Amino acid sequence: MTEPDGRVNPLRRPENRFHAAPALQCTCGGDCQKCHIAVDNTEPCYEIFQEVMKDLGALQEAGLFAVAHGPSRCGKTSLLNRCATSAARALNAQGVQAREISLAHVGQSPDLTTKQRVVMVGRRLAIEAAKTQDVFDSGRYTAPADSGDEPPTLEEYMRAVGDAVLDGHVLIVRTPRAEQATEVAQYWSGTSRKLLIFAETTAVNLPHIPEQPVGEAHPLRLNLGILKRGDVAEFARSRIHVPGCGRTFPDLDIGALETFYGDPPMVTIGAVQKxxxxxxxxxxxxxxxxxxxxxxxxxWRYVRENPEGQEG
Structure with a gap:
C-alpha cells in the first residue's frame, strides 16, 4: 500500500481556464476528445455551437448570444469554457481577432436587484473594453447618457461598445450567472454586432429568448440536464483508469458507483465529479x-460522515 506522502488525487482540478477539458483534470494528454464524455446534451450542444462558429465572421454584421441553461452543476460553465476556446480559435482562423472579457463576478452582492446588476455589467463592460486598445477605439465610443433619474440600460452600453470595436475584431463576453430568466433576456436584448455574449442560468424555461435571429443578434440555446443510464460509468471510467491506479490511489468499483446513484441515475455530471x-x-x-x-x-459511509460536502 502506498504511504500517505506518496498518494495522489487523480482528479485534481486544473487552474488553467483556457484548458478545454471539463472541470476535473484531463488525463488523455492530447486534444481532450476522450475526456469529453457525451453525457446528457453536452456533446450535441458543443457540436451545434461549433457548427454556428463556422460563420463567425458574420459577427461583424450581427452578434451572437449563447446561453447554457439547466440545473445546478450540470456542466454549463465547462461547456461555455470549451465554446469560448473554440470560438477564439475559429475567429482567428477567419482572420478576426478576438479578445475575452469576463464579467462573471460583477454584481454578486445579494442586496442588488436584477436591474442594478445588469447596469453594473454594462458599465464594467465599457471600462474593460476601453482597456483593450488594440480592439477598442475610444474615439468611436459614445457613452450612454442618463435619462432623467434613470441610468443607461445594459442594451445602450452594449450597443455603444459594439460600435467602438474595430473592424476585424470581436469581443467575447462572459456575463454573471443569472438565476432569473428575465435577467438572461436583458443580456440577450443587449447583444449587438461584434459581440459574442456567453450567459448561463439555472432557469429551465427561457420564454424571452427567441428561436430565430432578431435584429443584430443571433440566439443560441444550449440546454443541459441530468445524466442518463450508463453515463455515470462511462464518465468514471474515463477518469479513474489512469496510470497509478491501485498504487498511488485506490481503485473504484464502477458498478458500485452506478448502484450508488440508482438506475436511472437522476444526477448531474457536476455532482458525480464532486x-x-x-x-x-x-x-x-x-x-x-x-x-x-x-x-x-x-x-455511503463517506456521504454519511460528510453530509455538508455533497450535492445532487
Missing part, C-alpha cells in the same frame, strides 16, 4: 478502504 474528487481527497489523509478498492459501502 463526489469522486472529494472521496479521493478523503483517502489522501485517511486509511484506504478494505482491499484497496472503493465500493458502494465506502461511498
Amino acid at each position: 463526489l469522486l474528487y472529494n472521496i479521493y481527497e478523503h483517502y489522501l489523509h485517511n486509511p484506504w478502504p478494505d482491499g484497496n478498492i472503493i465500493r458502494a459501502e465506502d461511498l
Whole structure:
C-alpha cells in the first residue's frame, strides 16, 4: 500500500481556464476528445455551437448570444469554457481577432436587484473594453447618457461598445450567472454586432429568448440536464483508469458507483465529479478502504460522515 506522502488525487482540478477539458483534470494528454464524455446534451450542444462558429465572421454584421441553461452543476460553465476556446480559435482562423472579457463576478452582492446588476455589467463592460486598445477605439465610443433619474440600460452600453470595436475584431463576453430568466433576456436584448455574449442560468424555461435571429443578434440555446443510464460509468471510467491506479490511489468499483446513484441515475455530471474528487481527497489523509478498492459501502459511509460536502 502506498504511504500517505506518496498518494495522489487523480482528479485534481486544473487552474488553467483556457484548458478545454471539463472541470476535473484531463488525463488523455492530447486534444481532450476522450475526456469529453457525451453525457446528457453536452456533446450535441458543443457540436451545434461549433457548427454556428463556422460563420463567425458574420459577427461583424450581427452578434451572437449563447446561453447554457439547466440545473445546478450540470456542466454549463465547462461547456461555455470549451465554446469560448473554440470560438477564439475559429475567429482567428477567419482572420478576426478576438479578445475575452469576463464579467462573471460583477454584481454578486445579494442586496442588488436584477436591474442594478445588469447596469453594473454594462458599465464594467465599457471600462474593460476601453482597456483593450488594440480592439477598442475610444474615439468611436459614445457613452450612454442618463435619462432623467434613470441610468443607461445594459442594451445602450452594449450597443455603444459594439460600435467602438474595430473592424476585424470581436469581443467575447462572459456575463454573471443569472438565476432569473428575465435577467438572461436583458443580456440577450443587449447583444449587438461584434459581440459574442456567453450567459448561463439555472432557469429551465427561457420564454424571452427567441428561436430565430432578431435584429443584430443571433440566439443560441444550449440546454443541459441530468445524466442518463450508463453515463455515470462511462464518465468514471474515463477518469479513474489512469496510470497509478491501485498504487498511488485506490481503485473504484464502477458498478458500485452506478448502484450508488440508482438506475436511472437522476444526477448531474457536476455532482458525480464532486463526489469522486472529494472521496479521493478523503483517502489522501485517511486509511484506504478494505482491499484497496472503493465500493458502494465506502461511498455511503463517506456521504454519511460528510453530509455538508455533497450535492445532487
